[in-house]
Structure formats: structure tokens, C-alpha cells
Amino acid sequence: MDDKRNLIIAVLLTGLILFGWPYIASTFFPTPAAVTAPAKAPASSDGATTADAALGSPAAAEKTISLTDALKASGRVRIETPKLGGSLNLEGAKIDDLLLLTHRTALAKNSPPERLFSPSGTKNAYFARFGWVGTGVTVPDDKSVWTPSASALTPATPVTLRWTNSQGHIFEIALSIDENYMISAKQRFTNTATAPVEIASFALLSRTGKPADATTGGSIFTHIHIGPMGVFDSKPNYDWGYVNVADNAGGEVKFNTTGGWLGFTDKYWLGALIPDQKVPVATKFRASGNIYQAQFIPTRYTNVAPGASTDSTARLFAGAKEMAVLNGYSKKLGIPYLDYAIDWGWFWFIAIPFFWILHWLFGLFGNFGLAIIGLTIIVRGFMFPVAQKQFASMAQMRSVQPKMKILQERWKDDKPRLQQEMMKLYKDEKVNPLAGCLPVLLQIPIFFALYKILLLSIEMRHQPFVLWLKDLSAPDPLTPVNLFGLLPFDPPTFLAIGVLPILLGVTMWLMQKLNPQPMDEVQKQVFSIMPWFLMFIMAPFAAGLQLYWVMSNLVSIAQQKWLYSRHPILKEQMAKEAEEKAREKAKAAT
Structure with missing residues (x-):
């Protein structure tokens, strides 16, 4: 299981929480x-x-x-x-x-x-x-x-x-x-x-x-x-x-x-x-x-x-x-x-301590945007040991990919047998395919807790950051759709994509480029549009939340660069896969 599959699980779990919780609550917590x-x-x-x-x-x-x-x-x-x-x-x-x-x-x-x-x-x-x-x-x-x-x-x-x-x-x-x-x-x-x-x-x-x-x-x-x-x-x-x-x-x-x-x-x-x-x-x-x-x-x-x-x-x-x-x-x-x-919602036990950290950082920096950046670095630092384990798991998974590909070719018409052989391979190679999912699972409650903090904190209301970001509790107001305000019209809400959401999409795309590409074509297509889909989804949210996500992506990119240097097997495997894809494209072109 690579990082892309982990993200699919995150999306599915997030959707389950958002849309399934009301039914669970009405049944078990009337x-x-x-x-x-x-x-x-x-x-x-x-x-x-x-x-x-x-x-x-x-x-x-x-x-x-x-x-x-x-x-x-x-x-x-x-x-x-x-x-x-x-x-x-x-x-x-x-x-x-x-x-x-x-x-x-x-x-x-x-x-x-x-x-x-x-x-x-x-x-x-x-x-x-x-x-x-x-x-x-x-x-x-x-x-x-x-x-x-x-x-x-x-x-x-x-x-x-x-x-x-x-x-x-x-x-x-x-x-x-x-x-x-x-x-x-x-x-x-x-x-x-x-x-x-x-x-x-x-x-x-x-x-x-x-x-x-x-x-x-x-x-x-x-x-x-x-x-x-x-x-x-x-x-x-x-x-x-x-x-x-x-x-x-x-x-x-x-x-x-x-x-x-x-x-x-x-x-x-x-x-x-x-x-x-x-x-x-x-x-x-x-x-x-x-x-x-x-x-x-x-x-x-x-x-x-x-x-x-x-x-x-x-x-x-x-x-x-x-x-x-x-x-x-x-x-x-x-x-x-x-x-x-x-x-504060269901994750109050995370939201309240994070709020006090954010409040302390605001008093330290005197700028709520800098406080959000500081909180992002603290959160990502807290998650770094888990990220190390995730990358180690990714390295192990990529090292068995050639054997996995052989199994997929051999048993492509027998799915139950393919699953059995894959489990046997994981056991023989001492690989845990779920180990890389832990950071994703941990990030879900952290994200929702931060969402609550940045949405509800009156301390952030009307707080500026820099330049055009005059209110971190409101969506990013600057959009290229009207040439950043030069054209005299306000675009519809669904098209008013601000600078921060665009940066969010770009940084997610860069993260994908650093990660190993999924072998499954459906996964590959889904994740090729995911950064731009989330760009539109996040556009109406508070600029403070967008700033957190952009900064989190940048820190993740820096962490990935460093971790790749610690796991050369993963980088070598990615280079081999890139060469194979290039040869396949060249062969298909001829």
C-alpha cells in the first residue's frame, strides 16, 4: 500500500464521518x-x-x-x-x-x-x-x-x-x-x-x-x-x-x-x-x-x-x-x-489544547497568520516520528513491488488466489501494508479539530495576516478570475478561487509528484484530479484554514525530501518505475 492508497482511505473515512455520523448518532445516541x-x-x-x-x-x-x-x-x-x-x-x-x-x-x-x-x-x-x-x-x-x-x-x-x-x-x-x-x-x-x-x-x-x-x-x-x-x-x-x-x-x-x-x-x-x-x-x-x-x-x-x-x-x-x-x-x-x-465538536480533547497553543503563539508573534504557521510546524513536528514510520513502510512496500507485479500477472484472472498470494508475500517479506495508514488516521481528527478552532475562534475574527489577507476568518478574497480585482465584477462563489486555494492545489500536486505513483490506473486518475478538486472545495473556507493546509503541505514536502534521503531504496525504485514507464510510452508510440 503506497501513499496514494492511504489518501484514498483518508477521503473515504472523511466522507463516512461527514455523511454517516448523523445516522449513527440518531440510532445509537438519540x-x-x-x-x-x-x-x-x-x-x-x-x-x-x-x-x-x-x-x-x-x-x-x-x-x-x-x-x-x-x-x-x-x-x-x-x-x-x-x-x-x-x-x-x-x-x-x-x-x-x-x-x-x-x-x-x-x-x-x-x-x-x-x-x-x-x-x-x-x-x-x-x-x-x-x-x-x-x-x-x-x-x-x-x-x-x-x-x-x-x-x-x-x-x-x-x-x-x-x-x-x-x-x-x-x-x-x-x-x-x-x-x-x-x-x-x-x-x-x-x-x-x-x-x-x-x-x-x-x-x-x-x-x-x-x-x-x-x-x-x-x-x-x-x-x-x-x-x-x-x-x-x-x-x-x-x-x-x-x-x-x-x-x-x-x-x-x-x-x-x-x-x-x-x-x-x-x-x-x-x-x-x-x-x-x-x-x-x-x-x-x-x-x-x-x-x-x-x-x-x-x-x-x-x-x-x-x-x-x-x-x-x-x-x-x-x-x-x-x-x-x-x-x-x-x-x-x-x-x-x-x-x-x-x-468544539467530537474532537474537543484535541481542539482545546491546540487552541491554547494557538493563543499563546498569537501573543508571542502578535500576528494570527504567523501563529497558524507556528502551530502547523508544531503539529507536523509532533507527527514526524509517525511520518518516519510511514516512509519506512513505503520503502518496504516498494521493495516488494516487482514480486507483486509478477503475482498480478500470474493470477490476474483469479482474484481470490491473488489475495492469498499477496498476503503470503507480505508475511514472507515481513511487510505490514497497513502501517502507512496510521498517519492518515491521525491526521483526520487533527484536521477536524483545527477546522473547528479556525472556524469558531472569535480571536481570529477580523485578524489580518499580510498583504491582501485582511481577515483570516473569511475566504481568501483575491482571485485571478477577475484579474485580482482589476475587472469590475465579482465572480460566482464556486469560481472565486483565491490565491491560497490555488497554492493549496499546487502544493498538493507537488506532494504527489514526490510520492510513488500508484500502479492501478483508476487510482492514478483519481489522484491526478484530487489536488484541483480540493482547490475548489477549500475555496469557500476561512483563509486561516487554507493557510494551515498550504503550510502543512510545504512542511510535508520538506519532510519528504529529507526522508527520501534516508530511504534510498524508495528513491531507486521510483527511478526504475519512471524508466519503465518511459520505455512503455516509447514502445507504444512506435
Whole structure:
């Protein structure tokens, strides 16, 4: 078995993984049934049972209003941090205006910052709200107007919102925010009346519509989960997409959990509700029309005596999925698997260490492209001992090729006998035909892990390399189809082959020239077009991934040159084969 046959196996295995995994997963790892809240307790004391009636179903606004009008419609408290800007709405105590100040919508430096949250009634409304439900008490709703203790919420100045009902009950939400993306909410209810009250606090996220690249369900190797996601009883759950929730019974999915979190994960952004990690809560994803909600509420109401008060604490993460930030919150605040909002996929155990290496290299070089090149060299260095064994196996295989050719001629009409004789030859010559396959098998999970890193890392978003490569998270924009931009038209996507994909095809072709040519004509034809086929396939991918593959090919070529010098038998055999082919061509020409 030569290197070409190994590559065929790699292609087949890759196709099996890509297209066969969904069927395997649905058969052996079916989507678990949602866990519903228990209904044993009386309705008056079961928070999960009565919360729905108080919260109501998600409802779309009667008409869409502009963002400017929405921001002027009510009083607001400014939000000012190094990474977040915007405001919170005093009507309904909604956090509904958030801008990600360190992430812009486009490459230009004057591009506006990315908007994460927008007020209710706007085109892409997305907001969070903290509130209460209870019996025998009037609770604030989404129209209640709160009184703030300050005009701005900053890391140095918390803000307390206060609302009092007609019975004299006092509701307070003490909000604080850190330097990154975490907002903490301490909710306090004080019973100033003469009768006891049963009450429970809740938190919800509501968004209108869904991202264009939202997934319909769980993720597989090359896909990413975008949509409802949570961690329930220390188990990350990617099983529910927007469509799945809408199609489920009643348009909702319920889970009971102690600890964890839930929310909506986008490719680069996350909105997540985080309850007190020691309090049992009932969580839910809901869908109604194009409105989607995530919410949690304690499974039990709290009985508050006259003159007493009760507190609860919750958090809201609203920001970019920066790995170091997410990982820091998991460790510092004890929030399980918050970094799993980044869907690393099945090969997470490879992707996460590689990410940290890439992150370290980025800090070292200050250029993400150089970091990718450095990571490529590290990966290829790690694989070098295996590559040595592969070449040794290739040398052994090529040394028996003359005997193999004799067997093929002798038993060409008896395939079973040919297989038996080939196995006997391998045994007599102490050749393992599968030894050369190991590097290919190892490269598959490494490639998919790197694919995830380069696709999902917001750290690579809008990061330049050199010259025309201004964004390594986007495809290579320079294509000869329009003479590198000199002709005033944009070619179709399938024809927009950038410089990096072309280099990928060329370097793969050079690698093939260095490798022994397959004896089988079908294999020879397949691999003659493989470099150019992959050139088109890889063209729409992120330039960072293309850069990795081109650099990997160049390192492989250098390794092959050196290894050929260590295995002269292989080089001599290749020269003999080339001479034989030349003689055959000359004979055929005459």
C-alpha cells in the first residue's frame, strides 16, 4: 500500500464521518427526551407550574419600530464598560441595549460595533429581564417603570432598581457589571404588608428571529451549534435547535437542574442566564412564531412572612465567546462548562489544547497568520516520528513491488488466489501494508479539530495576516478570475478561487509528484484530479484554514525530501518505475 492508497482511505473515512455520523448518532445516541418539572406539589407552591401563567407566551410586537424610536420611548440607565456599551430600560427592567465595543461589524476601523441586544419591538429584538411571580401579590411586569439609584451602570458603580406595588410590597434589583461581559442581579422582595406572601424570582432571555446560520439540531464534526443551548446537571446539551423547540409539543422544552445555565449561542456571541448554582430550578426554551425565549425559575416558591424579605441571585452573560473569558468565569464563579458554548465538536480533547497553543503563539508573534504557521510546524513536528514510520513502510512496500507485479500477472484472472498470494508475500517479506495508514488516521481528527478552532475562534475574527489577507476568518478574497480585482465584477462563489486555494492545489500536486505513483490506473486518475478538486472545495473556507493546509503541505514536502534521503531504496525504485514507464510510452508510440 503506497501513499496514494492511504489518501484514498483518508477521503473515504472523511466522507463516512461527514455523511454517516448523523445516522449513527440518531440510532445509537438519540436525542434525549426533555425533562419536565414534577407536578406533585400544589400549584400554589410549585414555581414551575405557575410561572407560565404569569410570564405569558412569547408574543410579537404589533408593529416594528426603529431602534432610535425604541431607545427614546422610555427612561434608561447607561451601561458603560471597556467592552460593553448601551443602556437598560427602566420600563420592565429590561437589559435590551448592548453593544460589543471591541468587536466591529466590518474590517474598517470606523465600522460600528456589533449589536447584541435590541429593544422589544425592533426588527431583531433581543433582551433579558429579571422579575417575580407570586400568589397573593401584585408583581412588576414588562410595563412597570422602575426607579434607579444612579444614572449609569459601570464596573465601579452598581445600580439598584426599585419598584413598589399598591400593597406596599417592595421589589429591588441590584445590578452590578464587571470589566468583561457578566452582569449580576441580586433580586430582593420585602413583604411590608400584614399577610404572608409566596413568591419566586425568575430570569428570561427573549429574541425575535434567529440567525441565518442557525442549526436545526445537534452538531456533527464540521457543523457548529447555533441556537438554544444549556448545561443541565453538569451535562452540556446541544440537542435543541430553534426548529426543534418550535416543533416540540407545545413549542417548549423543559429541564430541571441544580447548577448550570441556558441561553442562545451564536457563532461568536452568547446570551446566557445563570441561576444560583445551589438552587434547584426549572428551565425552559419556548417558541411562539418567530419569538424564542429561554427562562428559569426556582422549582418552589418562597413563603415570606410579614416584615421579612427574601433574596435571590442570578447572572447574565452577554458578550463575545472569548475562550479565556469564558474559561475564567467557569473557574472563578463555578459556572460549569461555560466555555462549551463554543461547540468544539467530537474532537474537543484535541481542539482545546491546540487552541491554547494557538493563543499563546498569537501573543508571542502578535500576528494570527504567523501563529497558524507556528502551530502547523508544531503539529507536523509532533507527527514526524509517525511520518518516519510511514516512509519506512513505503520503502518496504516498494521493495516488494516487482514480486507483486509478477503475482498480478500470474493470477490476474483469479482474484481470490491473488489475495492469498499477496498476503503470503507480505508475511514472507515481513511487510505490514497497513502501517502507512496510521498517519492518515491521525491526521483526520487533527484536521477536524483545527477546522473547528479556525472556524469558531472569535480571536481570529477580523485578524489580518499580510498583504491582501485582511481577515483570516473569511475566504481568501483575491482571485485571478477577475484579474485580482482589476475587472469590475465579482465572480460566482464556486469560481472565486483565491490565491491560497490555488497554492493549496499546487502544493498538493507537488506532494504527489514526490510520492510513488500508484500502479492501478483508476487510482492514478483519481489522484491526478484530487489536488484541483480540493482547490475548489477549500475555496469557500476561512483563509486561516487554507493557510494551515498550504503550510502543512510545504512542511510535508520538506519532510519528504529529507526522508527520501534516508530511504534510498524508495528513491531507486521510483527511478526504475519512471524508466519503465518511459520505455512503455516509447514502445507504444512506435
